[in-house]
Amino acid sequence: MMQRFVSDVGGRFNCLISEDIYSASNAVRLIPAGTEARGLYRTGTLKNGQGRLFLAITELRTPEPGRLVIPMVDSQAVGALGENGVAGWIDNHWLERIGNTLLLGTVQDFAAAASGSSPGKDRNTDYTENTRAATAEMAKTLLENSINIPPTMYLNQGDVIGLVTGADIDFSDVYRLRMR
Structure with a gap:
């Protein structure tokens, strides 16, 4: 997480991808480290008794010259083991x-x-x-x-979350690959 997250008010959040991401063959770097993942969340989605919050990922922005914007479809933030939603410190009020x-x-x-x-x-x-x-x-x-005050989830700047894409990302317009 690039900034502190508080679930009381819906809005946007940013994460920094810390490692290069390669193709399935591990031959082509698709997303460089330092790419910014941007997402959205809605207020009121965390209910009493829940310990995880759904965060939708909307786009990736690379740090490279030319700064690519890669739209993300059906993508979300996940926990360290790939479980849906993210966990943080919850204030039940x-x-x-x-x-x-x-x-x-x-x-x-x-x-x-x-x-x-x-x-x-x-x-x-x-x-x-x-x-x-x-x-x-x-x-x-x-x-x-x-009695129905919803809980508030907090994530700190620097907390690590995972990203999962729900659909393949098409890089054909970005990378031109040739056989050697």
């Missing part, structure tokens, strides 16, 4: 998802405890019932609004 609800619940518990320990209080009347009911409703609303 647990504090944001349940923290406010726990805080309101704690305040409600303190209010209930304080109301029960007041000296000289009429034991037959619950003076905190409306406050506790309103707090419970606020906690329910906060939980409903925050």
